[in-house]
Amino acid sequence: MTKKSKQEAQCVLPRNSILAGDCIEVMNSLPENSVDLIFADPPYNLQLRGDLNRPDNSKVDAVDDHWDQFDSFQAYDEFTRDWLAAARRLLKPDGAIWVIGSYHNIFRVGAALQNTGYWILNDVVWRKTNPMPNFRGKRLTNAHETMIWASKSEGAKYTFNYEALKSLNEGVQMRSDWVLPICTGHERLKDEEGNKAHPTQKPQSLLHRVIVGSTNPGDVVLDPFFGTGTTGAVAKMLGRDFVGIEREDSYRKYAEERIAQISPFDKSALEVSTSKRAAPRVPFGQLVERGMLQPGDELYSAGNRFKAIVRADGTLVGKDFKGSIHQVGAHYEGAPSCNGWTYWHFKRDGQIISIDVLRQQIRAEMEGRTN
Amino acid sequence: MTKKSKQEAQCVLPRNSILAGDCIEVMNSLPENSVDLIFADPPYNLQLRGDLNRPDNSKVDAVDDHWDQFDSFQAYDEFTRDWLAAARRLLKPDGAIWVIGSYHNIFRVGAALQNTGYWILNDVVWRKTNPMPNFRGKRLTNAHETMIWASKSEGAKYTFNYEALKSLNEGVQMRSDWVLPICTGHERLKDEEGNKAHPTQKPQSLLHRVIVGSTNPGDVVLDPFFGTGTTGAVAKMLGRDFVGIEREDSYRKYAEERIAQISPFDKSALEVSTSKRAAPRVPFGQLVERGMLQPGDELYSAGNRFKAIVRADGTLVGKDFKGSIHQVGAHYEGAPSCNGWTYWHFKRDGQIISIDVLRQQIRAEMEGRTN
DNA sequence: GTGTTTAGTGAATCGAACG
């Protein structure tokens, strides 16, 4: 790295702007560990070798008969390794990346992701409702593209808005195959003559799902192959910041205009369903401290087969075992674990009520305090 | 190659038999340019950490077999290169290969295919109708596997029965995504104790489509990871010859018995997925993703008595309640349930329009899909 | 016999916070 770019690398990330230039150079000039999500739609046309800005590697594996073809794969692999490494440097430790491609390039990209240290979380198939048919009838209709979702490294705490995606899917878990139409109609950017402004403009619906699912409002999304700025447009709509990198002047111009016209959705509309994991933890002992349950009270298991008694320190004691609500529940069920909150019940006025109701009361009080 | 295996390599291909041993060694002992199609289901190299329990605390029966264990990506890549090279030698010049895998291995397999000189024709997604859910809610449901279809080299005249596949798909071009159930029920081979005979048995419907689409009657199909012989069973049914290679004695035994019981052209075993499906379910969230409704838009109840606001994850928020379109509708009506699609309306150009109109638009787009 | 409920299962890289 030159001295100049070293200095540049100290700079603050220019949020909500489109940077001109080669994406590898530009990424190397941005501060490390500064980006929450990267969405990348890299080029895959192997014929455009000159566009990769890489000298041909003269080392030829003479064992292989297809040396010329191999050489071109090699150049693409090198390019892929380089931009993936530059992107990984920018990611926060708990950040993630999405890359989209077709069978021409996605296998090389996926292998490079794994070799670079990313950890694949899912591959996701975009199933096109309206693909272009195979006119010559020589192959299957190419009706999908593949996305790879990966964290920066194994074990990282990536963002995943499970409940929000479940809501987007009528209350059942979001699957790894997404059925969405390609980008057409008014959404498709056209030039003055009515020709498409960009050959592979992605639909906003695709980015909507990616960004809702793997970022939170206020996060920064970087797109190193910005094109006409679908990533930036959807990020702005959804109250996220973006950074775009694009080499072609023409595409940048379309993207600027397009994003300027967008106004973010109202903040309350951007709140999404959250998981119980995000709710504050309530120690069972607090129910005793607050007098919602009293030492000596009896709790009954789900199914009413077991009984335990509440003690002053918030532990339970059963016939032959004592411990936390979870431990005693697990013991009686012979299970590896047990959620005591949903397992145990108390009696009041002849009714059997889950102790989780009491926890919800406490949480409601806490919310009133902080909001 | 040793002298012995050189001699062996001169031998005639042993049609309709299951060969014991390591697939690379066995393939190297078979005559070159002798096989029309290869179907391969290699080890996926899953890297599972600890145990996984379902929410009901039952334990997931993981694929932890010794044959799926590799020391590193490098070791897996080496293995992949070797068996792909041996397989390519066996293929007739106009032969083709299918390889199936998941995100754990398919990217490495695809890159190796390209590097070995194969020419990718399509990647095909097997969308499972009934995949195992993601029990911890930490990722997307892993609902598909990927197959790669490749010819021996660029420009080869591979076999593709376009019309046959079109017929299998109710008269429209077969697409690159195939919707098929996983292998369960009577088709799934069990041992004496009722446990599955093989952890990853593939459904016959999948092989049916592969073999009908890319071979002709009388062709030879080779499967180097034969397992319990789904490839051989379907090949025999369809009047094709097969060669299986399998290392595990137990799997070979099941395969022998299974294939012996099959008589060719068993019509009842043919494609069953031709029935029309019910109107596809459209998640309300898709209206938001597609921009037909926007986060912050107001919806009005039938009768115009209640109002709710659309959020980015496809849930609604009303005055004192939030949830799905159905839940919020039911809440306001004090009803046990509510069809949100007919209950909620939006305003456009002064008109009040049912959101069901938007759903019908999406369904109209999806028509023509038959999978 | 017939309809209903309960149990089981499938290629899975399936925590996070506290002390």
Added chain:
DNA sequence: GCGTTCGATTCACTAAACA
């Protein structure tokens, strides 16, 4: 840093058990 504890989390389908 590491061991311990808390406690969140499932869809489609089959088949046996039950009423």
